[in-house]
Amino acid sequence: MKRSLWLKLQNTTGDTVERVAYQCTFRNLWTEARQPVNFPFELGRWAGPILWTHTLQFQPWVHSRGVTRGVEKLAEDGFTDVLIQEMMQQGAQVKDYQEYEQAQFFVSQTNFVHIPPIEADFTYPYLSMMAGMQPSPDWYTGFYSYWLIDEYSRTWYDHIKIQVKPWDAGTDAGQTYTALESDLDPPLNAERFIPRNAPPGGELLDPTGETIPNVGELECFLVVGEQDLILPDCDWFANPCCNETDTVSCGATLPNGAPPQISPEYAQVLDGGTTVDDSLTTAQKLSRLEEIAGEMRQLADEVDALVQGLREDDGEGTTGSSITRKKRKKHDEDL
Ligand SMILES: [Ca+2]
Numbered sequence: 001m002k003r004s005l006w007l008k009l010q011n012t013t014g015d016t017v018e019r020v021a022y023q024c025t026f027r028n029l030w031t032e033a034r035q036p037v038n039f040p041f042e043l044g045r046w047a048g049p050i051l052w053t054h055t056l057q058f059q060p061w062v063h064s065r066g067v068t069r070g071v072e073k074l075a076e077d078g079f080t081d082v083l084i085q086e087m088m089q090q091g092a093q094v095k096d097y098q099e100y101e102q103a104q105f106f107v108s109q110t111n112f113v114h115i116p117p118i119e120a121d122f123t124y125p126y127l128s129m130m131a132g133m134q135p136s137p138d139w140y141t142g143f144y145s146y147w148l149i150d151e152y153s154r155t156w157y158d159h160i161k162i163q164v165k166p167w168d169a170g171t172d173a174g175q176t177y178t179a180l181e182s183d184l185d186p187p188l189n190a191e192r193f194i195p196r197n198a199p200p201g202g203e204l205l206d207p208t209g210e211t212i213p214n215v216g217e218l219e220c221f222l223v224v225g226e227q228d229l230i231l232p233d234c235d236w237f238a239n240p241c242c243n244e245t246d247t248v249s250c251g252a253t254l255p256n257g258a259p260p261q262i263s264p265e266y267a268q269v270l271d272g273g274t275t276v277d278d279s280l281t282t283a284q285k286l287s288r289l290e291e292i293a294g295e296m297r298q299l300a301d302e303v304d305a306l307v308q309g310l311r312e313d314d315g316e317g318t319t320g321s322s323i324t325r326k327k328r329k330k331h332d333e334d335l
Pocket residue numbers: 137138168169170171172173174
């Protein structure tokens with residue numbers, strides 16, 4: 001991570017020199033290729049994602065503790081409303097929250113979404129994120145209480161990229177993506193999924209069954225001052241030329257001047273194309289089905305021939321298939 005030299009903190013007075021905001025893009029890393037068991041294809045989606053900046057007094061979920069009702073609702077049902085109520089009720093503990101404007105996205109339709117800029121300041125320098133995994137019993141992803149200030153240089157990070165794992169909210173006992181609701185009362189503590197506590201059927205595990213891959217990543221750039229970046233519909237942080245005629249070398253640079261970097265995990269998602277199982281076209285599927293039907297007709301013919309041959313053995317006929325004749329010859333030799 002690179003540090004910003006644009007903005008020095010006023011340590012003791014806490015005076016805010018300028019408005020500080022982060023412009024973030026969330027990318028999906030949850031795909032059939034990376035987590036194949038029972039992957040929910042067209043149904044798979046992220047609810048949110050929602051970001052908030054806060055003090056350490058507001059942490060609606062942390063590892064090995066029970067979650068709030070707001071976290072339970074987003075993890076189980078995909079709605080952020082109760083979590084947002086909790087932020088409001090916390091009064092002075094939350095500076096700002098922002099969520100993806102359409103409130104959810106299907107991973108078969110897009111690999112990334114932009115989140116409106118979120119403000120931070122010296123009193124509220126912690127960033128948290130959450131997105132509900134749908135469909136799922138009570139699974140979600142995110143991170144909490146990331147300190148946006150570099151402790152050595154005492155400056156705001158000008159660029160962060162955080163990859164996130166799947167979590168279990170501990171509020172539902174279901175063990176598959178589409179398990180029926182099975183409320184846990186009392187609830188368990190929130191846990192990050194690791195191979196030991198992964199669903200027994202293998203959901204969320206990688207193809208080797210040995211690790212739980214990251215399911216998303218959040219990339220943010222610092223924006224200082226009143227002017228926000230206007231992000232185009234494409235993944236501008238992954239390629240600042242994405243909306244130009246020359247999408248390879250247009251000369252545009254990222255806010256911190258550094259070249260874009262695509263994580264190996266996201267490169268894998270891009271290589272795999274969409275996450276929908278569209279490896280076969282309809283015409284290919286039809287032709288494959290016809291092939292299978294042909295093989296089945298051939299098998300049926302062979303079974304008919306065998307039956308016919310057995311009847312002949314009983315003296316009912318004088319001709320048989322080659323299979324029957326071979327069998328009969330073998331039978332004769334045995335005698
Ligand atoms: Ca659970």
